[in-house]
Amino acid sequence: xxxxxxxxxxxxxxxxxxxxxxxxxxxxxxxxxxxxxxxxxxxxxxxxxxxxxxxxxxxxxxxxxxxxxxxxxxxxxxxxxxxxxxxxxxxxxxxxxxxxxxxxxxxxxxxxxxxxxxxxxxxxxxxxxxxxxxxxxxxxxxxxxxxxxxxxxxxxxxxxxxxxxxxxxxxxxxxxxxxxxxxxxxxxxxxxxxxxxxxxxxxxxxxxxxxxxxxxxxxxxxxxxxxxxxxxxxxxxxxxxxxxxxxxxxxxxxxxxxxxxxxx
Amino acid sequence: xxxxxxxxxxxxxxxxxxxxxxxxxxxxxxxxxxxxxxxxxxxxxxxxxxxxxxxxxxxxxxxxxxxxxxxxxxxxxxxxxxxxxxxxxxxxxxxxxxxxxxxxxxxxxxxxxxxxxxxxxxxxxxxxxxxxxxxxxxxxxxxxxxxxxxxxxxxxxxxxxxxxxxxxxxxxxxxxxxxxxxxxxxxxxxxxxxxxxxxxxxxxxxxxxxxxxxxxxxxxxxxxxxxxxxxxxxxxxxxxxxxxxxxxxxxxxxxxxxxxxxxx
Numbered sequence: 001x002x003x004x005x006x007x008x009x010x011x012x013x014x015x016x017x018x019x020x021x022x023x024x025x026x027x028x029x030x031x032x033x034x035x036x037x038x039x040x041x042x043x044x045x046x047x048x049x050x051x052x053x054x055x056x057x058x059x060x061x062x063x064x065x066x067x068x069x070x071x072x073x074x075x076x077x078x079x080x081x082x083x084x085x086x087x088x089x090x091x092x093x094x095x096x097x098x099x100x101x102x103x104x105x106x107x108x109x110x111x112x113x114x115x116x117x118x119x120x121x122x123x124x125x126x127x128x129x130x131x132x133x134x135x136x137x138x139x140x141x142x143x144x145x146x147x148x149x150x151x152x153x154x155x156x157x158x159x160x161x162x163x164x165x166x167x168x169x170x171x172x173x174x175x176x177x178x179x180x181x182x183x184x185x186x187x188x189x190x191x192x193x194x195x196x197x198x199x200x201x202x203x204x205x206x207x208x209x210x211x212x213x214x215x216x217x218x219x220x221x222x223x224x225x226x227x228x229x230x231x232x233x234x235x236x237x238x239x240x241x242x243x244x245x246x247x248x249x250x251x252x253x254x255x256x257x258x259x260x261x262x263x264x
Numbered sequence: 265x266x267x268x269x270x271x272x273x274x275x276x277x278x279x280x281x282x283x284x285x286x287x288x289x290x291x292x293x294x295x296x297x298x299x300x301x302x303x304x305x306x307x308x309x310x311x312x313x314x315x316x317x318x319x320x321x322x323x324x325x326x327x328x329x330x331x332x333x334x335x336x337x338x339x340x341x342x343x344x345x346x347x348x349x350x351x352x353x354x355x356x357x358x359x360x361x362x363x364x365x366x367x368x369x370x371x372x373x374x375x376x377x378x379x380x381x382x383x384x385x386x387x388x389x390x391x392x393x394x395x396x397x398x399x400x401x402x403x404x405x406x407x408x409x410x411x412x413x414x415x416x417x418x419x420x421x422x423x424x425x426x427x428x429x430x431x432x433x434x435x436x437x438x439x440x441x442x443x444x445x446x447x448x449x450x451x452x453x454x455x456x457x458x459x460x461x462x463x464x465x466x467x468x469x470x471x472x473x474x475x476x477x478x479x480x481x482x483x484x485x486x487x488x489x490x491x492x493x494x495x496x497x498x499x500x501x502x503x504x505x506x507x508x509x510x511x512x513x514x515x516x517x518x519x520x521x522x523x524x525x526x527x528x
């Protein structure tokens with residue numbers, strides 16, 4: 001309880017500092033919103049030209065897209081401190097983190113909350129709503145809960161990737177851009193149904209970086225697509241996000257043990 | 265002209281310092297190229313849509329647009345917006361060279377230097393890929409395509425200079441400079457090939473200056489147009505180059521005249 005209160009005190013103070021530059025905040029949020037809109041516009045244009053994608057309609061793909069983009073926006077907003085972690089290490093600021101009487105993961109998490117990501121958040125939510133509006137019948141309670149679990153699981157998974165990315169900085173001291181392939185590439189890849197990819201990529205997105213568990217599996221069940229898995233597995237799939245987050249946290253701990261101060 | 269070349273060479277050397285970042289960029293572009301190619305293959309498997317490109321041409325377009333990714337006018341010249349804020353812009357104004365030509369030279373190297381590493385590596389990889397993923401260039405069109413690509417770079421550099429010129433008014437480097445590149449990248453064919461859009465829309469977009477940066481050279485290189493049509497396309501590029509260069513000169517000139525540097 002105390003931890004949650006401390007988290008909000010710290011994170012909201014960062015939010016307040018961003019709100020001091022109101023026009024800049026508005027521009028960044030609008031930019032974030034427009035960039036993701038252009039992205040989805042491309043997908044919509046493809047559907048208007050081709051009609052359908054291997055049995056999936058634009059509405060169904062909108063659900064896939066909405067879930068991951070909502071998750072990604074949440075993770076990016078919450079985990080901004082990990083995104084910028086390379087600088088924290090290089091400038092020796094991690095020493096101060098180690099001195100304070102709180103966990104390191106907690107402190108870095110609480111250090112930043114990037115609110116301009118509200119732009120992508122709104123766009124993701126709008127696209128998800130668009131997709132759900134195209135469903136033949138409204139969602140039941142169980143299905144609604146499944147969707148919510150997917151968004152939460154997806155947020156955890158992307159946070160896990162951010163943890164890994166930051167943990168790698170303990171060794172490399174610089175931000176590894178290859179992680180962008182995992183985040184932005186993964187985001188792009190799972191915006192489409194996994195059936196369209198070659199087996200190795202499909203398996204990678206289901207079992208290694210299990211983004212597909214959080215939008216493709218549940219949506220396929222929701223829309224009654226053929227799957228090589230039983231339908232109940234879709235309800236367990238969001239747990240993959242929690243598992244990945246745990247993996248990221250383990251990597252982080254290993255990194256902290258390896259840490260040596262730059263001495264500055 | 266000598267001064268122009270010297271400035272371009274300096275900027276080029278600056279770019280070459282970031283070799284590992286360039287390689288990370290190549291890896292990202294290859295991954296995204298592969299993803300897009302997979303998606304288009306899946307769309308084409310269900311019919312050829314309303315576009316005017318074949319699958320092989322679309323895949324070629326994808327690889328070429330990944331290889332030339334950094335040619336797009338993603339922003340104005342770096343540093344100039346900071347100079348506007350802290351007054352260092354005065355040093356730019358007192359140099360004994362025409363401001364527009366100086367900035368245009370730098371913009372040209374900013375848009376072309378990254379391609380020296382990225383374009384050959386991405387294309388080499390794409391030419392070696394198996395089956396439907398391979399890049400197939402229209403060899404007889406190569407000279408005309410190369411000329412068109414050069415014109416595309418010149419148009420993009422003109423756009424970059426215009427964006428830089430607007431810093432005189434926006435100072436913060438935000439506003440239009442955040443939105444124009446994003447929307448422009450869609451209009452240029454960077455998000456998806458313009459040839460995949462419905463007929464009316466794609467013909468209209470191809471008349472705009474954005475298409476002259478990317479869509480024009482790419483269509484020629486993948487052999488989607490014959491020699492006669494290619495010459496028309498090149499003519500349109502020349503037209504936009506002249507118009508945008510004149511506009512850039514006007515914007516930079518007007519900005520420099522109204523610019524007032526406070527002391528200090």
